[in-house]
Amino acid sequence: MRGQSYSFLEVDPEFLRKYVKELVDSGARFSTSVAVDERPINSCFSHSYILFLRDRGYIVVTAKLPSDRAGHDTLTDIVPGVEWAEREAMELLGIKIRGLPKRRRLILPENWPNNVHPLRKDFDYNYRPVEKAEIEVEGLPIGPYHPALHEPESFRLYVKGEEIVDAEYVGFLVHRGVEKVAEGRLTYNQIPFIAERICGICGFIHSTLYCNAVERAAGIDVPERAKWIRSFMLELERIHSHLLLVGVVCHLAGFDTGFMHAWRLREEFMRLAERISGNRKTYGMNLVGGVRRDLDNIAALDFLKDSRRRIDEYVNMLMENRLLIKRCEGIGVLGRQDARKICVVGPVARASGVDIDVRRDSPYEAYGELSFRVPVHMEGDVLSRVIVRLEEIRESISMLEQIADRMPKGPIMAEVREIPPLVRSLAAGEAPRGEDIHFLVTGRDNKIYRWRVRAPSYNNIPALPLMLRGNLIADAPLIIGSIDPCFSCTDRCVVLRDGRKYKLEEVVGRRS
Amino acid sequence: MRRVLKAAVETGVVTRPYPFVPSEVPPGFRGRPRIDFDNCIGCGACASACPPNAITIEEGDGFRRISLFLGRCNFCARCEEVCPVKAVKMTGEFELSSNNKEDLCQILELKMVRCSVCGRFFATERELKRAKEELEKKGIRVEEIVMCPECRERASANLESLARR
């Protein structure tokens, strides 16, 4: 089976564009970019672009920027999807990227002082600068706490009558400074716990990928049984996350019965997780080198055969429901070309005909030994995103059964000795929402030097303006919900120039 | 529509009548952590392992004060894992609502011992007692000179230089 492959290239800043353009032209997919403050080591900043090329694996192209000339030209004309990553490098590290359009701040609040960059090494993680002035809350007094909301985020829709013409995402309200707290205060074995709390729904993949990045940097051999246990919990998480979303989409479409049944089915999986790990969510099972608890009540898994039948019945109930189909079909379409340009990932990409899945393309943990299908649909509307997820739930149940049958015996934790300092490492995995990337530079004295988490929704949310165009306002919450945006993952760490022809309306997206 | 009604009838009532009946937790559930006062030796391993620093250690008046603040606890059970004497245990309690943050604290104060050379407090009585017991179990005889790590280092450096001459 295919294994993983990661290569690190260093180039001069003048040739950065050329290299990335060549890779993109030969079919590489852009994942994210990471900026690191390396001034204490070599008086430079570094900016690394991470791409994935089939048959070559992950390629990290790094440019070292001397601290007195820390800047380079933007790459948004080559790949439009780099925009957010470059703006993050500008705001949090102060790297000057020439050619980016001027917009309001992405991550930090408007009243954050200028030229104070939190991820620089001379900024303490717990320093809270004096705020400049009161933030002016624009728009309607509904703010980001609209009645329908469950997560603080806001979308500004520009409408012409009932039809949406454009949209802007004003967010990063959930930015809690995860990366800086991990650099500043936490040790290697404490970070899996903050990683798990990046997102309460897909937390386990974050802690697993962090552990993978450290294990790869230090050359630690994780025991086989630990890898299979991790894969089991990952698939359990995927099932619960997809059932959650299907319930939410039903609720947004007006079919509350579907919402209640989906969450009822989900409850058994939460209870199974509680029996195995001690808590319904935030399983807390990962440490660098393996897992903390063993999976011994495999007998409790008899219910898996029954649950497959129950989920099939539920899916039949949904697909027979004309209300749901009518509300979801043909709405919020994202075409294949657009999906490629913006570099969306996960079920959103697979529903638009882009066949990517990290579990198959670059297998990690025990996925190299499991057999599963990757569903791909071509229509790109809300209904196909839901159908892709329902098919994935079936595949995940089959994977849980395979793991329960074939898990090898053995130890569950490797002995961890010295972790070498200043080693760069990358780990990629398939979260329920798509490809998740963790980039790590190890440090000294049991602490890390730099950690960057690029969650899948980071790449998916910029596709929303395209999906919303041409649809009615009433469909906006459904479309936003259908990409399953996870703002807490995105933010860890729509104001077009006022077109006088258009009426400004602020409708906030709904995610529950 | 037929399927929706069928699903509703077949499922029936699934609601649990909590809070009118108690709710059980599975074995191994990570509920509230509690330090057993009789066994704790005050070594501070739990405080170094705790990711949100919910367990903090302070020293003053000849006592070492260990505070466990549930309001910041993230129920990860690392404290239980690293405790050398198994004094911290995760109980099954999850009904932790309170209107006062003081109620969420558990505080232990343990007596400390002075160094016989420099006079400052450096360890708890129980830590030393346990160290002595563990060494004696291995058959190593322990002398009763109580010295803090810095004074001990200086003393052994002096002994080495004497031995060399």
Place this chain on the structure above:
Amino acid sequence: MDRRSIWIFHLNTGSCNGCDIEILDVLTPFHDVERLGAKLVGSPRHADVMLVTGPVTVKTAEAVRRAYEAVPHPKAVVAIGSCACSGGIFYDSYSTKGGVDNVIPVDIYVPGCPPRPEAIIHALAVMKGIAEMKVRREAYRE
């Protein structure tokens, strides 16, 4: 109080969503908080109790204050989860205020990461007078 219903407004001040999905879970068939008379409302103006999650990021602090002022008297605030009680694992980050009580007054604290749905029902039952608070401060001196 135990004959009256509680209308709840749920506010997320920057949490990871773990506590929020447990709050939503409390509405689903297994736990069904509606039998205690609680329901989620859409506007702070209609609410009696505000359920707050998250460590209050700097970007949301002002909006939290405004939402609190919009709730009419008599009102109560319940801080759900360790992040809301004290900031949790983010208690000293540059981007958070370190707990809801640094911004608005809190009446009941519910620690947990995330707290079980039963723990949230217990907090609402305590407000209604059906259940009692069980945790007490413990102090020992040798």
